[in-house]
Amino acid sequence: MNRAEKANLQLQAVSVLRMLKETRTYDELAEVTDLPAGDLNRYVNGHVLPSPDRAEAVVEGVGREQLAEELQARTRLDPEGYVDNSGVVFDQSFLDLVAPVAVETFDFDLPDVVLTAATDGITLAAAMASYFGARCAYAKKSKETAVEEFIEARQRLASGIELTYYLPASAIAPGETVLVVDDLIRSGETQELLLDIAEDADANVGGVFALIAAGTEGIERAKGRTDAPVGALASFE
Numbered sequence: 001m002n003r004a005e006k007a008n009l010q011l012q013a014v015s016v017l018r019m020l021k022e023t024r025t026y027d028e029l030a031e032v033t034d035l036p037a038g039d040l041n042r043y044v045n046g047h048v049l050p051s052p053d054r055a056e057a058v059v060e061g062v063g064r065e066q067l068a069e070e071l072q073a074r075t076r077l078d079p080e081g082y083v084d085n086s087g088v089v090f091d092q093s094f095l096d097l098v099a100p101v102a103v104e105t106f107d108f109d110l111p112d113v114v115l116t117a118a119t120d121g122i123t124l125a126a127a128m129a130s131y132f133g134a135r136c137a138y139a140k141k142s143k144e145t146a147v148e149e150f151i152e153a154r155q156r157l158a159s160g161i162e163l164t165y166y167l168p169a170s171a172i173a174p175g176e177t178v179l180v181v182d183d184l185i186r187s188g189e190t191q192e193l194l195l196d197i198a199e200d201a202d203a204n205v206g207g208v209f210a211l212i213a214a215g216t217e218g219i220e221r222a223k224g225r226t227d228a229p230v231g232a233l234a235s236f237e
């Protein structure tokens with residue numbers, strides 16, 4: 001790790017600790033992190049940065065578990081099983097914490113492009129792209145008027161409805177590494193269309209990542225389509 005990467009990791013750890021501190025006392029935070037309450041106070045207030053080792057432990061270990069809990073707490077499931085995750089996808093500073101935890105947990109190849117589908121995946125994709133220094137691209141269900149060339153992916157869904165996603169052809173260059181992300185993966189139909197787009201662009205898939213998996217069907221479906229790591233931060237049955 002070079003100096004800039006270390007500094008980035010240390011600042012990420014401070015963000016994670018601040019997020020956790022919102023709903024905890026320092027003693028409770030000490031219990032969660034196994035770090036002394038006095039040190040945590042100095043980190044959260046920005047007086048001292050955690051050492052790179054401590055920062056890594058916070059981002060990798062505690063970060064994943066706590067982010068998953070936080071996700072569950074911010075997500076509502078209605079009686080029909082539909083997910084309301086606006087408390088997550090509208091909160092850019094929460095989403096800023098996700099990329100380092102996701103990459104530590106799932107070991108994705110670092111992307112040139114973070115690809116998602118409009119609409120709800122966009123804020124997550126933007127946050128992750130910014131962390132990786134990658135471009136953010138999103139496929140839409142309609143064609144942008146001024147764009148001449150598109151990559152199209154079409155699928156007849158289980159419901160019988162036909163779904164087409166369009167991505168401007170210039171968004172991904174051949175040979176680039178694409179990380180497919182979304183807020184939610186349920187049937188995996190959307191991710192499959194995004195993987196079709198990546199394949200059409202002659203890109204390498206670096207991974208498939210969702211914040212929330214509703215059931216296991218979507219994750220299994222994506223795993224059937226790529227050898228790259230596939231995972232979600234939290235799951236609902």
Ligand SMILES: O=P(O)(O)OC[C@H]1O[C@H](OP(=O)(O)OP(=O)(O)O)[C@H](O)[C@@H]1O
Binds near residue numbers: 119
């Ligand atoms: O795994 P799947 O069964 O494909 O479901 C997941 C997709 O469903 C939601 O998008 P939706 O199609 O509702 O569009 P929206 O983001 O515009 O609401 C969500 O943002 C994912 O893209």
